Amino acid sequence: MLDANLKTQLKAYLEKVTQPFEIVASLDDGAKSQELLGLLQDITSLSDKITLRTDGNDARRPSFSLNRINGNIDLRFAGIPMGHEFTSLVLALLQVGGHPSKTSQDVIEQIKAIEGDYSFETYYSLSCQNCPDVVQALNLMAVLNPNIRHVAIDGALFQDEVEARQVMSVPSIYLNGELFGQGRMGEEEILAKLDTNAGARDAEKLNAKDAFDVLVIGGGPAGAAAAVYSARKGIRTGVAAERFGGQVLDTMSIENFISVKATEGPKLARALEEHVREYDVDIMNLQRASKLIPAATEGGLHTVEFENGAQLKSKTLILSTGARWREMNVPGEAEYKAKGVCFCPHCDGPLFKGKRVAVIGGGNSGVEAAIDLAGIVGHVTLLEFGESMRADAVLQSKLRSLPNVTIHLMAQTTDVLGDGQKVTGLVYKDRTSEELHTVELEGIFVQIGLLPNSDWLKGSVELNRFGEIIVDAKGQTNIPGVFAAGDVTTVPYKQIIIATGDGAKASLSAFDYLIRQG
Known part of the structure; x- marks a missing residue:
């Protein structure tokens, strides 16, 4: 699973582990479970303080937990934390293994002092650069405080959950089954939401x-x-x-x-x-x-x-x-933000796998977003307000070569449509003919400066x-x-x-x- 260079680097990190712990995997017969098993076997081969069990009974498969021997930590990954989340995995291995965090002592003490019962779930995508901050913050909190549990879930791998909870933006954080927050958060932001007196102090x-x-x-x-x-x-x-x-x-x-x-x-x-x-x-x-x-x-x-x-x-x-990010300021945009209206194609794109999306904006950022999304989603409709796209010529050429992309110039988005829960389409006006057109889709990525x-x-x-x-x-x-x-x-x-x-x-x-x- 890991190449030789990555194994060498990881082995050096795992030498900092001081407390023995075990990885408990919950697997099935699928290819992803075998892929995860290979990763976990690579990890345990690099440290004599880490052992692997494959008799986990977590309903999410493939997944695994990190457990201290005779300890009280509930920290889990549902999926295969590679990509941007590989750093989250390495930090979790070190922290469960006793290596101290670089987080300030004030924040650490505040985490340890939290009372109550907190079960966090974070939905992430492997291409999301905002997600690791949330995952790492909640993992650390789960290591430091036995009242806090955390599972990090790859939304692309657990599509049924994503659909059921209508997760359309990552990171999405749930606390005790209810939506807690969306977007980048660190320990201090999470603590500020949990501790209502933090602002006054x-x-x-x-x-x-x-x-x-x-x-x-x-x-x-x-x-x-x-x-x-x-x-x-x-x-x-x-x-x-x-x-x-x-x-x-x-x-x-x-x-x-x-x-x-x-x-x-x-x-x-x-x-x-x-x-x-x-x-x-x-x-x-x-x-x-x-x-x-x-x-x-x-x-x-x-x-x-x-x-x-x-x-x-x-x-x-x-x-x-x-x-x-500049917003469109049209009816429905605010209502469906993070419910289909998105601003980060790298973060949220994987949640729209096989679906129809629109990109608003024909500059470099809009065309780059459309190109990236075309490799994930079913179809991309790009809407440009002007009579020509403003992106670099090489990007425009690449975009026009893609079979699942439709481009509309002189197109002004006028409404975002939805069913009360999520985006179902948009309306745009042809600025040449003044005609209104409706496009049925599930996601809108705004890239207008x-x-x-x-x-x-x-x-x-x-x-x-x-x-x-x-x-x-x-x-x-x-x-x-x-x-x-x-x-x-x-x-x-x-x-x-x-x-x-x-x-x-x-x-x-x-x-x-x-x-x-x-």
């Missing part, structure tokens, strides 16, 4: 902090670069981010970040955060800014309010809140008609001491490498401003 901690010299709002590439450059100047630096990594976390493949030939968004996001943590930077995660109160006088303190009621003050600010995350700044910082923060060549906004960087600004070409440069520039400008203020 968090706000209290933030309110007690002294004023910063530089406070960065946003933890994407621009925010990370700004934090590193500020910290290296030896000034008091803080980063308040809704999620560290920002839009990069939702990026599947990155091949144009100079000096890095190829990487994936979540991997780059982790590297950015690790780099920032090398310096004396106060990182405050899960903080969504809601209001900016500029200093009353130049040289005074700016105040940022957050949704949990907290306030932070700083001599200078760097706004780097990035952008989010980005919107700046600047709603909370209206009335404080000058924005252009697109909602972008207007900045000068130094990243300065119209408010003295308030700078901005990255995709939220008017800087053209929304690229990771440009955002990092913007962040560094804004930080240097903020430092120069502080010096001039004395």
Whole structure:
């Protein structure tokens, strides 16, 4: 199952296992069960502290659990955790085997203190780059707290469950049989949903902090670069981010970040955060800014309010809140989001195997999505608003060569249709003839660009008609001491490498401003 190189790497990791444990597999006569058995046999051959049993009685087959000898852990995988989930498997093996997690001690103690009874189920797809964060977080929680159980389920392998629960977006997380959440979550996000008092305690901690010299709002590439450059100047630096990594976390493949030939968004996001943590930077995660109160006088303190009621003050600010997926804003879209309306073809595509889907948008991201989906789904309908697609010629040529793709130009989506539970189709208008057409399908993938995350700044910082923060060549906004960087600004070409440069520039400008203020 595992090639020689992967076995060598895994063997080195498994040498860190200190506590013996067993893998209990539940198998049937199918090919996937034999594939899983081969994987588990490879794993147990690499460590004398891991044993394999094949007498499991789990109803989901193929599946397996990781059990400490005389221990109390309920951690399971239903499916074959390869692809993006192979890292989740390796971490689970190490943590069940006694190797400590790198998670902060505060979070570990909070997990251990949870009381009650929690049975989590996570549906994932092997091509989803957001799913491992959820799987790894819940696995760790199951290792640390006997009140918490977790099973990670490959939605593509257990299609009957996916259909019965109408899972149309991954990761989808169920707690005690009820939908708990969808999308990327780490330990802190999950704890915040379980612990209703966490927000108030968090706000209290933030309110007690002294004023910063530089406070960065946003933890994407621009925010990370700004934090590193500020910290290296030896000034008091803080980063308040809704999620560290920002839009990069939702990026599947990155091949144009100079000096890095190829990487994936979540991997780059982790590297950015690790780099920032090398310096004396106060990182405050899960903080969504809601209001900016500029200093009353130049040289005074700016105040940022957050949704949990907290306030932070700083001599200078760097706004780097990035952008989010642009929505169609048509009837039915909001109602059927994650019920057939999707934004990540890599994550959710496998859930639509053999079905009919539409891709909205004819730029590079839309055409790339249509090409990828065509290899999974039954049929793809691509709708482009303009009279021609905007994607690179090589992508258009590839798309037109596929037999299960239909392309409609001058097509404006007007309605998303559904039966109350899931998407059943869409209506589009032919912009040439003004005729309305209905397309029956099960999934809609929206790929029409980005919107700046600047709603909370209206009335404080000058924005252009697109909602972008207007900045000068130094990243300065119209408010003295308030700078901005990255995709939220008017800087053209929304690229990771440009955002990092913007962040560094804004930080240097903020430092120069502080010096001039004395």
